[in-house]
Amino acid sequence: MFTRELTKSPPKLDIGQMSRILVVEDEDLIREMLVLALEAEGYAIATAADGRAALGLLQSGESTLSLRELASGANSGTLNEFPFELVILDLMLPQINGLDICRLLRHQGNPVPILILSAKGSETDRVLGLEVGADDYLTKPFSMRELVARCRALLRRQRFGGLPQLPVLRFKDVTLYPQECRVLVRDQEVNLSPKEFRLLELFMSYTRRVWSREQLLDQVWGADFVGDSKTVDVHIRWLREKLEKDPSHPEYIVTVRGFGYRFG
Amino acid sequence: MFTRELTKSPPKLDIGQMSRILVVEDEDLIREMLVLALEAEGYAIATAADGRAALGLLQSGESTLSLRELASGANSGTLNEFPFELVILDLMLPQINGLDICRLLRHQGNPVPILILSAKGSETDRVLGLEVGADDYLTKPFSMRELVARCRALLRRQRFGGLPQLPVLRFKDVTLYPQECRVLVRDQEVNLSPKEFRLLELFMSYTRRVWSREQLLDQVWGADFVGDSKTVDVHIRWLREKLEKDPSHPEYIVTVRGFGYRFG
DNA sequence: TAACAGAGTTAATACAGGGTTAAAAAAGAA
DNA sequence: TTCTTTTTTAACCCTGTATTAACTCTGTTA
Numbered sequence: 342m343f344t345r346e347l348t349k350s351p352p353k354l355d356i357g358q359m360s361r362i363l364v365v366e367d368e369d370l371i372r373e374m375l376v377l378a379l380e381a382e383g384y385a386i387a388t389a390a391d392g393r394a395a396l397g398l399l400q401s402g403e404s405t406l407s408l409r410e411l412a413s414g415a416n417s418g419t420l421n422e423f424p425f426e427l428v429i430l431d432l433m434l435p436q437i438n439g440l441d442i443c444r445l446l447r448h449q450g451n452p453v454p455i456l457i458l459s460a461k462g463s464e465t466d467r468v469l470g471l472e473v474g475a476d477d478y479l480t481k482p483f484s485m486r487e488l489v490a491r492c493r494a495l496l497r498r499q500r501f502g503g504l505p506q507l508p509v510l511r512f513k514d515v516t517l518y519p520q521e522c523r524v525l526v527r528d529q530e531v532n533l534s535p536k537e538f539r540l541l542e543l544f545m546s547y548t549r550r551v552w553s554r555e556q557l558l559d560q561v562w563g564a565d566f567v568g569d570s571k572t573v574d575v576h577i578r579w580l581r582e583k584l585e586k587d588p589s590h591p592e593y594i595v596t597v598r599g600f601g602y603r604f605g
Numbered sequence: 606m607f608t609r610e611l612t613k614s615p616p617k618l619d620i621g622q623m624s625r626i627l628v629v630e631d632e633d634l635i636r637e638m639l640v641l642a643l644e645a646e647g648y649a650i651a652t653a654a655d656g657r658a659a660l661g662l663l664q665s666g667e668s669t670l671s672l673r674e675l676a677s678g679a680n681s682g683t684l685n686e687f688p689f690e691l692v693i694l695d696l697m698l699p700q701i702n703g704l705d706i707c708r709l710l711r712h713q714g715n716p717v718p719i720l721i722l723s724a725k726g727s728e729t730d731r732v733l734g735l736e737v738g739a740d741d742y743l744t745k746p747f748s749m750r751e752l753v754a755r756c757r758a759l760l761r762r763q764r765f766g767g768l769p770q771l772p773v774l775r776f777k778d779v780t781l782y783p784q785e786c787r788v789l790v791r792d793q794e795v796n797l798s799p800k801e802f803r804l805l806e807l808f809m810s811y812t813r814r815v816w817s818r819e820q821l822l823d824q825v826w827g828a829d830f831v832g833d834s835k836t837v838d839v840h841i842r843w844l845r846e847k848l849e850k851d852p853s854h855p856e857y858i859v860t861v862r863g864f865g866y867r868f869g
Numbered sequence: 870t871a872a873c874a875g876a877g878t879t880a881a882t883a884c885a886g887g888g889t890t891a892a893a894a895a896a897g898a899a
Numbered sequence: 900t901t902c903t904t905t906t907t908t909a910a911c912c913c914t915g916t917a918t919t920a921a922c923t924c925t926g927t928t929a
Binding site for chain 2 (some may be wrong): 454465467468472476484486491494497498501502503504505522
């Protein structure tokens with residue numbers, strides 16, 4: 342299974358770590374919808390409502406627009422200290438049209454990925470858009486989910502060379518990095534055995550859900566496991582020893598008597 | 606499975622310089638149309654008519670050679686001595702369906718760009734396709750011109766875009782020059798065998814990511830490797846001897862018991 | 870209150886996974 | 900070819916991990 346529930350809004354936003362997207366769109370309504378959807382994905386968004394503003398942001402970082410401040414604040418820099426990793430570009434813009442922006446950027450050797458968003462859906466328009474250096478082309482009206490998925494795909498290739506990456510799982514003082522098989526507890530790295538790691542990964546993917554011992558055996562050990570369900574208890578014990586301040590009065594992995602265990 | 610030999614029309618085609626595309630499509634007519642259109646663009650095309658054949662072509666060790674190796678020239682032969690730079694993938698395939706192929710490739714750590722071609726045009730299908738690691742999604746019926754334009758966009762980014770072509774890889778005291786097949790460790794040049802080099806190249810392309818022995822065999826040896834996964838251990842040992850100050854207490858190539866190895 | 874079931878805890882043991890080295894086999898180079 | 904380098908296999912050891920089992924603790928119910 343590849344899809345995974347996203348834990349929403351990690352508490353600490355570090356703009357240097359977030360993907361930075363520039364949304365260039367003159368229709369206020371659409372622009373705001375885009376911003377909302379993309380911010381919900383955890384991206385840092387700047388916007389421009391016309392071509393000149395967009396070029397300003399892209400070329401120098403100096404802009405005539407006030408930059409969107411991040412919701413929860415408390416981050417070190419403004420958005421335009423960092424280069425954009427993706428541009429979502431409407432074609433029909435005041436001042437300078439989108440195609441020209443795209444052409445200009447490529448002419449200047451700027452490799453930032455560009456996703457064109459346009460009401461012009463004809464084949465010729467689409468081909469032309471890709472021709473002048475865009476990376477993707479979506480026609481209005483578009484599905485917000487698809488747009489987000491396409492952004493993810495572009496950013497994935499940009500940042501991680503094309504391999505999909507699993508989101509980091511956080512809960513209170515525990516952070517789990519699925520790709521790295523690494524777990525931090527109170528900023529200390531702890532060394533988990535494979536079974537412990539899989540257990541924790543499962544727990545953290547579905548916090549607050551109660552798992553029976555049988556379900557845990559199915560998910561972590563595999564459906565072909567034969568043996569005592571007491572095995573789970575022992576592994577839970579090991580895990581508690583590595584996670585909990587006081588393993589005998591657990592705060593993370595809670596026993597639900599008669600049912601099983603729950604994380605969180 | 607059938608592989609297509611090079612078109613001979615222009616006499617001096619250097620396959621090492623051409624973009625290599627794999628077309629996976631079971632309908633003969635569409636497949637032939639794709640081949641014609643893409644060959645007209647100057648790409649080198651291989652085809653597969655079912656999922657198993659596609660996987661065979663994609664996973665054979667030869668097709669995972671890195672660009673560097675073929676840039677060094679002197680190529681005599683067939684298309685599949687070279688890695689594919691793009692896969693055009695139909696979803697509805699005999700034997701193994703396209704989504705599974707996509708998922709499997711990504712699961713093995715193969716980052717080749719994938720353009721999905723499908724009759725299923727629903728938003729959910731498109732999102733799902735991108736979700737499992739595809740880079741673009743086009744629904745049938747499609748315009749051949751648009752398809753070609755999208756291929757160009759993907760290849761442009763692959764070859765010249767986003768990241769520079771073959772960036773120098775650095776981590777702490779290790780520097781790897783992909784083009785030159787050279788590695789510096791603490792400013793000392795070390796001599797790596799081919800396998801060692803490609804292992805290190807892979808590791809350094811995705812630092813901190815844990816690779817299982819199977820993934821390493823897939824990516825470095827090729828999916829058709831038959832033999833003991835213990836082989837990896839031995840090569841890791843050699844590599845450690847050349848990288849680490851103290852090979853028995855490695856700082857770069859770390860063992861993650863039960864999972865595999867991680868660089869950094 | 871006793872009796873019981875569910876859960877906690879710990880220790881003992883078996884075993885799988887990984888490290889290491891040597892030597893055979895294969896691949897390249899001269 | 901012959902020599903050299905590289906790759907793979909095999910054997911051995913060592914250690915961390917999984918599992919079982921025995922015993923304890925705790926909450927529930929009669």
